[in-house]
Amino acid sequence: xxxxxxxxxxxxxxxxxxxxxxxxxxxxxxxxxxxxxxxxxxxxxxxxxxxxxxxxxxxxxxxxxxxxxxxxxxxxxxxxxxxxxxxxxxxxxxxxxxxxxxxxxxxxxxxxxxxxxxxxxxxxxxxxxxxxxxxxxxxxxxxxxxxxxxxxxxxxxxxxxxxxxxxxxxxxxxxxxxxxxxxxxxxxxxxxxxxxxxxxxxxxxxxxxxxxxxxxxxxxxxxxxxxxxxxxxxxxxxxxxxxxxxxxxxxxxxxxxxxxxxxxxxxxxxxxxxxxxxxxxxxxxxxxxxxxxxxxxxxxxxxxxxxxxxxxxxxxxxxxxxxxxxxxxxxxxxxxxxxxxxxxxxxxxxxxxxxxxxxxxxxxxxxxxxxxxxxxxxxxxxxxxxxxxxxxxxxxxxxxxxxxxxxxxxxxxxxxxxxxxxxxxxxxxxxxxxxxxxxxxxxxxxxxxxxxxxxxx
Amino acid sequence: xxxxxxxxxxxxxxxxxxxxxxxxxxxxxxxxxxxxxxxxxxxxxxxxxxxxxxxxxxxxxxxxxxxxxxxxxxxxxxxxxxxxxxxxxxxxxxxxxxxxxxxxxxxxxxxxxxxxxxxxxxxxxxxxxxxxxxxxxxxxxxxxxxxxxxxxxxxxxxxxxxxxxxxxxxxxxxxxxxxxxxxxxxxxxxxxxxxxxxxxxxxxxxxxxxxxxxxxxxxxxxxxxxxxxxxxxxxxxxxxxxxxxxxxxxxxxxxxxxxxxxxxxxxxxxxxxxxxxxxxxxxxxxxxxxxxxxxxxxxxxxxxxxxxxxxxxxxxxxxxxxxxxxxxxxxxxxxxxxxxxxxxxxxxxxxxxxxxxxxxxxxxxxxxxxxxxxxxxxxxxxxxxxxxxxxxxxxxxxxxxxxxxxxxxxxxxxxxxxxxxxxxxxxxxxxxxxxxxxxxxxxxxxxxxxxxxxxxx
Numbered sequence: 001x002x003x004x005x006x007x008x009x010x011x012x013x014x015x016x017x018x019x020x021x022x023x024x025x026x027x028x029x030x031x032x033x034x035x036x037x038x039x040x041x042x043x044x045x046x047x048x049x050x051x052x053x054x055x056x057x058x059x060x061x062x063x064x065x066x067x068x069x070x071x072x073x074x075x076x077x078x079x080x081x082x083x084x085x086x087x088x089x090x091x092x093x094x095x096x097x098x099x100x101x102x103x104x105x106x107x108x109x110x111x112x113x114x115x116x117x118x119x120x121x122x123x124x125x126x127x128x129x130x131x132x133x134x135x136x137x138x139x140x141x142x143x144x145x146x147x148x149x150x151x152x153x154x155x156x157x158x159x160x161x162x163x164x165x166x167x168x169x170x171x172x173x174x175x176x177x178x179x180x181x182x183x184x185x186x187x188x189x190x191x192x193x194x195x196x197x198x199x200x201x202x203x204x205x206x207x208x209x210x211x212x213x214x215x216x217x218x219x220x221x222x223x224x225x226x227x228x229x230x231x232x233x234x235x236x237x238x239x240x241x242x243x244x245x246x247x248x249x250x251x252x253x254x255x256x257x258x259x260x261x262x263x264x265x266x267x268x269x270x271x272x273x274x275x276x277x278x279x280x281x282x283x284x285x286x287x288x289x290x291x292x293x294x295x296x297x298x299x300x301x302x303x304x305x306x307x308x309x310x311x312x313x314x315x316x317x318x319x320x321x322x323x324x325x326x327x328x329x330x331x332x333x334x335x336x337x338x339x340x341x342x343x344x345x346x347x348x349x350x351x352x353x354x355x356x357x358x359x360x361x362x363x364x365x366x367x368x369x370x371x372x373x374x375x376x377x378x379x380x381x382x383x384x385x386x387x388x389x390x391x392x393x394x395x396x397x398x399x400x401x402x403x404x405x406x407x408x409x410x411x412x413x414x415x416x417x418x419x420x421x422x423x424x425x426x427x428x429x430x431x432x433x434x435x436x437x438x439x440x441x442x443x444x445x446x447x448x449x450x451x452x453x454x455x456x457x
Numbered sequence: 458x459x460x461x462x463x464x465x466x467x468x469x470x471x472x473x474x475x476x477x478x479x480x481x482x483x484x485x486x487x488x489x490x491x492x493x494x495x496x497x498x499x500x501x502x503x504x505x506x507x508x509x510x511x512x513x514x515x516x517x518x519x520x521x522x523x524x525x526x527x528x529x530x531x532x533x534x535x536x537x538x539x540x541x542x543x544x545x546x547x548x549x550x551x552x553x554x555x556x557x558x559x560x561x562x563x564x565x566x567x568x569x570x571x572x573x574x575x576x577x578x579x580x581x582x583x584x585x586x587x588x589x590x591x592x593x594x595x596x597x598x599x600x601x602x603x604x605x606x607x608x609x610x611x612x613x614x615x616x617x618x619x620x621x622x623x624x625x626x627x628x629x630x631x632x633x634x635x636x637x638x639x640x641x642x643x644x645x646x647x648x649x650x651x652x653x654x655x656x657x658x659x660x661x662x663x664x665x666x667x668x669x670x671x672x673x674x675x676x677x678x679x680x681x682x683x684x685x686x687x688x689x690x691x692x693x694x695x696x697x698x699x700x701x702x703x704x705x706x707x708x709x710x711x712x713x714x715x716x717x718x719x720x721x722x723x724x725x726x727x728x729x730x731x732x733x734x735x736x737x738x739x740x741x742x743x744x745x746x747x748x749x750x751x752x753x754x755x756x757x758x759x760x761x762x763x764x765x766x767x768x769x770x771x772x773x774x775x776x777x778x779x780x781x782x783x784x785x786x787x788x789x790x791x792x793x794x795x796x797x798x799x800x801x802x803x804x805x806x807x808x809x810x811x812x813x814x815x816x817x818x819x820x821x822x823x824x825x826x827x828x829x830x831x832x833x834x835x836x837x838x839x840x841x842x843x844x845x846x847x848x849x850x851x852x853x854x855x856x857x858x859x860x861x862x863x864x865x866x867x868x869x870x871x872x873x874x875x876x877x878x879x880x881x882x883x884x885x886x887x888x889x890x891x892x893x894x895x896x897x898x899x900x901x902x903x904x905x906x907x908x909x910x911x912x913x914x
Contacts (some may be wrong), residue, residue: 008537014464051773081463081549081840092538092612109569112842112877119560154837155549174631174882178842180889181833376638380611383538385569385635420569422879432637 009086011252017084018248021071021241024279024351025064027286030358032064032237032350033325037313044322051223052230052321053238056127060238067283069241071123078122078155079245082111084186087253088417090104093382094401101404103397104261105417106250106277107384112178114150115387115419117233120242121148124231125156133160134227136323139189141269142342142389143168143175144419145233150182160184161228163191163217165344167208167337171426178423189214196220196318208337211270211345216318234270235315235324235349236283243276249412251280261292263400265415267392268296268305268363269342271349277416282355295400296352297392299371301339301439304329304348305356305363307446312456313347323456326353332452336439340368340427341388348450366395367438371429374398375421387419388427461630466543467710474541475705475718478528478698481736481808484743487815489521489694489807490782493769494564498913501779508680509687509778510695513584517695524740526698528580528807535579535612536702539568544710545874549838551858559853561716562874563707564841566793569635570605572844572876573730574690574811577699577743578602581688582609591615591684596646596671598726599799599846600625600632601876609637617641618685620648620674622801624665624794628883636882639893646671653677653775665794668727668802673775691727692772692781692806700733708737718749720857722872724849725753725762725820726799728806734873739812751818753809754829758896761786761805762820764903769913770804780913783810786801789909793896797825797884798845803906821854824895829888831855832878844876845884 025031049058060069071079090103108116128136135158140146141170146162153160162184169176169188176186189209190197196216200207207213215232222230232239242453254261264281266274274296284290296305305327313328315321328347335344348356355361368388375391377398378384386394397415404411430436482488487658491500517526528536547560564572585593592615596655597603603619610617612620612776612861619641626633626645633643646666647654653673657664664670672689679687689696711718721738723731741747753762762784772778785804792801813817825845832848834855835841843851854872861868876884 009471012467014466086710104507112836112879114879118840136760155840173886174879176888177882177889178879181836181842181885183837278608379569379638380608380640381837383569383575383608383612385638420563422569422571422631428631428638429634 006089006257009088010092010256011086012084012249012252014080015074016252017079018245019071019076020282022244022248022280023063023067023241024282025237026067028354029282032354035322036456037323038314038319038323052219053277054127054131054133054229056130056364057124057238059178060241061236072126075123075126082118084249085110090382095377096381097398097401097405098200099401099405100408100410101401102410102412103401104414106246106414106419108172108246109384109417109420113144113146113151114422115148116243116246116276116402117145117148118151119245119276120233120239120272124244125149125152125158128229129156129158133229135161136231137161137218137228137230138216138233139163139211141165141168141211141344143172143423146184146186147178149231150179150184153184154182161221162186163189163214165189165209165211165214172423174424188255189217191217194220196320200317207334210317210334212317212331215316216320219316219320234272234345235347237351237372239272240275240279240349240351243272244279246273246276246416247278247280250277259412261414262411263293263295263413265295265297265393265396265413267343267389267416267418268298268348268352269389270345271352273416273418275349275352282360285360292446295396296356296361296363297361297396298365299339299343299392300365300367301441302329302335302344303365304346306365309453310353310357313453315347323454324350326350327356328453329446330449330452333449338437338439341424343389343392364396366392367440369436369438371395372436384417385421386417387421388424390418393417459804463546463714465548466545467713468543469541469706471537473709474533474536475702476528476533477525479705479737479740480520480526481700481739482694483524484740485811487811489811492779492781494912495771495776495780497552509676511584511588511590511686513587514581514695517698519692519843526596529583532580532583539575541706542567544707547839550835553838554855554858555865556858556862558858558866559867559869560858561871563871564874565703566841566874566877570601570608571879572601572605573607573700573703573733574602574605576702576733577690577696577729578605578609580699582606582613582615585686585688586613586615590686592618593686593688594618594675594679595688595690596668598619598622598668598801600624600629600880603641603643604632604635606688607636607641610641611639618678619643620646620671622646622666622668622678623666629880632672632880646674650675651677653777656859657774661688664791667774667791670773670787672773673777676777678798691729691802692804694808696729697732697736697806697808700729701736703730703733703873704735704737709736716869718871719868720750720752720870722752722754722850722853722870724800724846724873724875725755725805725809726846727802728809729874730873732806732809739817742817742896752853753813753818753820754853755820756796756800756849757822757824758898759786759792759801760822761803763822766907766910767810767814768910770910772804780911781807782815783807785910787906790906795894795896798881800849802847818826822854823849824897826895827895828852829893841874842878843874845881847875850874
C-alpha cells in the first residue's frame with residue numbers, strides 16, 4: 001500500500017483485537033530461570049506462590065510452554081473500554097527532524113491511569129475476584145500502576161491497598177487523589193504500618209523510598225490480611241504475558257498496512273512495557289521468521305541492564321519475596337532522588353534479562369536532561385505530553401531517526417509511548433526552569449547494591 | 458444494525474472526517490444579534506473587529522449565510538493528530554444504572570489540552586500565522602483553552618501570551634507548566650501588566666479573578682503589542698463554527714450505525730462545546746428534518762441561561778470589548794470562589810442565547826456536589842476521570858437515564874464529554890474529603906451583576 005495511504009492513527013476494529021495473550025517463554029530456547037524460595041533456594045512451587053498470588057496467576061507465572069493463553073471475555077470487555085490503542089505514524093516528528101526514517105509509536109496513554117499498566121491491572125484484579133478474594137495489595141512508584149489497579153478494582157468492586165514510594169507520594173499528591181477517587185487507600189512507603197516498613201525506616205531514616213521497599217510492605221500486608229493477595233505491575237512473567245496485548249495489537253496494525261519494522265524500541269524499568277511490546281516480534285525472531293532489532297532504554301541513573309549483574313536477587317528491599325534471576329543493581333540499590341518519574345527499579349524482568357543475556361536484544365542508557373529535551377520536542381510537534389518514562393524511548397527513537405538522516409536510510413522505527421506526563425509536572429517544571437541535572441552513578445555508588453546481592457549460583 | 462453490533466467506541470476513518478465546518482447561523486430564522494461598538498452602539502464593522510481579531514476570523518464571525526465553511530488542509534492535518542474522537546457507547550454505565558436507555562458520549566479529552574478546545578485553537582492560530590502575525594494573546598479559566606492554544610502555537614511557531622484567571626493559576630500550577638512546556642508565557646489575572654488589570658486590582662483587591670477580567674487584559678495586551686491579535690476560546694460565533702467538528706463527527710458516527718438520538722446534552726460555560734456538539738443536529742431541527750431535544754447544563758452557582766437576562770452586555774469585566782446580545786449575569790458578576798473548574802463565565806454565546814430565547818433548546822442548572830457524585834460514578838465504571846465541566850453533562854445524562862429506568866423508555870441519550878479532570882484534583886480532593894459545598898446565589902447576590910448591565914435596547 002502506498003505510503004501516503006497510511007493514516008495518522010491506525011486503529012484495529014474491536015473484532016480484530018487479540019483474543020489470547022502471547023507467552024514468549026514458549027518460543028525461548030533458554031527459558032527464564034525459575035523463582036527461588038529464599039529460605040530453601042529451591043524453585044518456588046505453585047503452592048508456595050499461592051500464598052502471595054492468586055491461583056490462576058500462579059499458573060500463568062509458571063507456564064513456559066503454552067504460546068497462547070486465552071483472554072477471558074470479561075477482561076476483553078474491559079479492554080474494549082480503552083483499547084485498541086492507536087498505532088500512530090509520527091508524520092510531524094519525521095518532518096521536524098527531516099529524517100527519511102518512518103516513525104511509529106504505539107500510544108498507551110489514552111486512559112485515566114495514563115499508561116499501559118491497566119492491561120495487567122484488570123487481568124490481575126479479575127483473577128482475584130474470580131477466586132473470591134476481598135482485595136489486593138500493591139506498590140506503586142510513579143503512580144501509574146496504582147492508578148491502574150485502583151481503576152480495575154473499582155470496576156470489579158474489590159478492595160485495593162496501595163503502598164506508594166514516598167518520593168512519588170510527595171511529588172505527585174494528585175495521583176493519590178485519583179486513586180482515592182477510585183476508592184483505593186494509599187500509604188506512603190516506607191510506612192509504620194508494616195514490620196518491614198518500620199525496619200527500613202529505622203535503618204534509613206529520611207529515605208524517600210524505593211519500589212523494592214514498597215513491594216516488601218505490600219507483600220507483608222497481603223500475607224497478614226485474610227482474603228488478600230499481592231499483585232505486581234511489572235517484572236513478573238504474568239505481567240509481561242498480559243502486556244503482550246500491546247505487541248499483538250501493534251503487530252496486527254502493522255500487518256494491516258504491510259509495514260515491516262526495522263527497529264523496535266521501548267523504555268525499561270521492570271520490563272512490563274518493553275516485554276509486552278516486543279514479545280510477539282521476539283517470537284518471530286525466535287522462530288526464525290524475522291530479524292527485528294530491539295532496543296531497551298533505561299535511565300543512566302538506574303542502569304540495571306547496561307551495568308547490572310545477571311544473578312539471582314531479591315525482588316524487594318525487605319527480602320521477603322522470592323529470588324529472581326535477572327539483571328540487577330542489587331536490592332540494596334536506592335536510586336538518586338534527583339531522578340524523575342518511574343524506571344527506578346533495581347532489577348529487570350527475568351524474561352527480558354534472559355533474552356538480553358542471550359544477545360537477542362540491545363540495551364542503552366540515557367541521561368534525564370536529554371530525555372526531557374526529547375519529550376519537549378515530541379510534545380510540541382506530536383501534541384502529546386509524554387511521561388518521563390516513555391520519553392526514554394522517544395530519546396532513542398529520535399537518535400535512531402537522526403542517524404537515518406545522516407546515512408539516508410529509510411528505516412522503519414516503532415517505539416512504545418507508554419503514557420502521558422500530566423502528573424509529572426514537577427519534573428517538567430524543573431526542566432522548564434533549567435534546574436534539572438543528570439546523575440550517573442560511579443562504580444563506587446553501585447557497590448552497596450552489588451554487595452547486597454545474595455550468594456546463590 | 459443489531460444493537461449488540463455497536464462497538465464500545467465508534468471511530469470514523471480519517472477519510473470520513475469533516476472537510477467543512479457547519480455554520481448553524483445559516484439555518485437560523487432569527488439570527489444572533491450583531492456585536493455592538495461600545496462607543497457608538499452601532500454594529501461592529503469588519504474593519505473595527507480587525508484591530509482585535511485576524512481578518513479571516515472576522516469574516517467567519519460576521520458570516521451568517523454560508524452553511525459550510527471549508528476547513529483548510531493544514532488544520533485538517535492537525536486534526537488528524539488527535540481526531541477523530543471516539544463516540545463511546547457507555548455500556549458499563551448503562552449496566553450500573555440498570556437503565557433501558559442507550560447512552561453515548563463524544564469524548565474530546567484524548568489530547569494533551571484535555572478537552573475540545575484544541576479544535577478552535579488550531580484554527581485561530583492557523584489564521585493568525587497565515588496573516589503573518591507574531592503572536593496571539595488570550596485568557597484561560599480552568600486552563601484547557603490556554604493549554605490548547607499553547608499547543609497550537611508551538612506547532613505553528615507563534616508566540617502565545619496567556620492571562621490565566623488567578624484562582625485557576627493557584628489551584629492548577631501544573632497547567633501553567635504544561636503551557637510553559639509548549640513555550641507560552643502565563644500571567645495570573647488580574648495582573649499589574651495591563652492598565653485594566655491594575656484598575657481591577659485597585660477596585661477589588663484580593664479578587665481571585667474572572668474570565669471577564671482576564672479577557673480585558675488579553676485584549677489590551679493584543680492591541681498594545683505590534684503584530685498581535687486576540688483570540689478567544691468560547692462565546693464567539695467563530696469558535697462555535699470550529700467546534701462544529703464535534704457535532705459533525707458525532708452525526709456521522711451515529712449515522713454509520715443508524716442510531717437516532719432522542720436527547721443531546723452538553724455542559725455550557727461560554728457555549729463552545731455545547732454549540733459545537735449540537736449545531737449540526739440543531740440544523741436538522743431548524744430545517745424540519747428532525748426533532749431532537751437539547752439540554753444545556755450549567756452550574757447553579759453561575760446560571761447565565763437559567764437565571765440570566767437576555768440583553769446586550771459587555772463580554773469582559775473591563776468593558777473594553779464589543780457588546781454582545783446574550784443571556785448574561787452581567788459583566789460585574791464574579792462567581793463564588795468555592796466553585797470548581799470552568800463554566801465561570803457571566804455570559805453565553807449569542808448563537809445559543811438566541812436559540813434558547815426562541816425555545817429551541819432547554820437549560821438546566823445543577824449543584825456541584827451532585828456533579829462530582831456523577832463524576833465519581835462515571836469514572837468508576839467508564840474508566841475516564843472526567844473534568845468537572847464535563848461532569849455537568851454526565852449529571853443530567855444520568856438523571857435522564859434514571860428517568861427512563863422509571864418509565865421503561867429506551868431513549869437514546871448523547872452527551873458531550875468535553876475533557877478529563879487530571880488537573881482538577883484539588884477539587885476532587887475536596888470532594889473525596891467531604892469538604893465540598895454547594896452555592897446557589899440569592900437574587901440579592903445576583904443584583905450587582907444585573908446592575909452592571911449596560912442600558913442598550
